[in-house]
Amino acid sequence: MSKVKLGILGAGKLGTTLGRLAIQNGYEVLIAGSKEKEKIMLTVEVLVPGAIVMTKEELVKESDVIILALPLGKVSSIPTVGLENKIIIDAMNYWWEVDGKQRIPHDPNLSSSEYVAKSLNSNRVVKAFNHMGYHDLEIESHSETIKAIALAGDNDLDKEIVSKLIEDVGFKPLDIGLLKEGIKLEPGSELFGANLVEKEFNEIFKNL
Ligand SMILES: NC(=O)c1ccc[n+]([C@@H]2O[C@H](COP(=O)([O-])OP(=O)(O)OC[C@H]3O[C@@H](n4cnc5c(N)ncnc54)[C@H](OP(=O)(O)O)[C@@H]3O)[C@@H](O)[C@H]2O)c1
Numbered sequence: 001m002s003k004v005k006l007g008i009l010g011a012g013k014l015g016t017t018l019g020r021l022a023i024q025n026g027y028e029v030l031i032a033g034s035k036e037k038e039k040i041m042l043t044v045e046v047l048v049p050g051a052i053v054m055t056k057e058e059l060v061k062e063s064d065v066i067i068l069a070l071p072l073g074k075v076s077s078i079p080t081v082g083l084e085n086k087i088i089i090d091a092m093n094y095w096w097e098v099d100g101k102q103r104i105p106h107d108p109n110l111s112s113s114e115y116v117a118k119s120l121n122s123n124r125v126v127k128a129f130n131h132m133g134y135h136d137l138e139i140e141s142h143s144e145t146i147k148a149i150a151l152a153g154d155n156d157l158d159k160e161i162v163s164k165l166i167e168d169v170g171f172k173p174l175d176i177g178l179l180k181e182g183i184k185l186e187p188g189s190e191l192f193g194a195n196l197v198e199k200e201f202n203e204i205f206k207n208l
Contacts, residue, residue, distance in 0.1 A: 001164050003027050007063025009056060009078060011040040014091060015069035017134040019048035021141050021169040032059040065161065068092050072112055073099035075119045083120060087158045090116045091129040093187050111183035126153035126162045127182035136195045142170030148201040150174045152182035172198050176205060184208045
């Protein structure tokens with residue numbers, strides 16, 4: 001399977017970490033922030049050397065796979081033109097300090113990734129990279145005991161591509177099922193923050 005062109009929306013802590021790991025492992029990485037390109041040029045030059053800075057609109061058009069690494073509450077600012085056929089990796093979480101006191105989405109039975117899929121009118125959303133902190137991602141990439149990164153989504157082929165990315169950046173992909181299952185990886189779940197090997201992860205998952 002050849003490597004996809006990876007776009008990252010959000011040049012913050014998670015976006016720059018994932019961008020750096022992807023470049024180190026042979027991916028072409030495009031990255032965009034919330035504003036003009038100039039605002040993130042220096043950050044990207046220092047933290048994600050080799051990544052190409054674009055506007056969000058350009059990035060959506062150019063990427064094969066797009067990682068959402070921005071605040072969940074900003075989902076409506078993601079350009080939807082050109083997004084139709086793209087695989088979207090939702091790495092976002094509802095975080096009240098950033099997103100406000102009322103949970104997004106308001107419906108407690110809806111996973112945040114289902115909400116993202118609805119908001120973006122996409123059936124190609126795969127939840128991944130949301131449960132491990134950015135510093136752990138950095139440290140654990142290709143570690144001796146390979147750590148698990150869970151993914152959830154409704155399209156098996158898309159999940160294969162995302163699994164390959166997870167593997168390439170040095171983790172063990174663990175498919176936990178449909179997109180709605182992603183609720184088990186959200187803040188409040190025992191698996192949120194998980195920095196575990198597959199066996200440890202599955203021990204917890206089976207009791208959720
Ligand atoms: N930090 C972690 O360890 C971690 C781990 C897993 C998942 N996550 C999730 O990943 C997301 C990002 O977290 P973070 O810690 O990286 O936050 P962060 O450091 O605050 O970075 C968020 C970035 O998103 C940018 N942004 C806002 N709206 C945007 C838009 N419409 N298009 C492109 N970029 C936009 C922000 O730019 P401006 O500053 O210009 O607004 C900022 O650079 C959150 O949903 C979080 O829950 C975080």
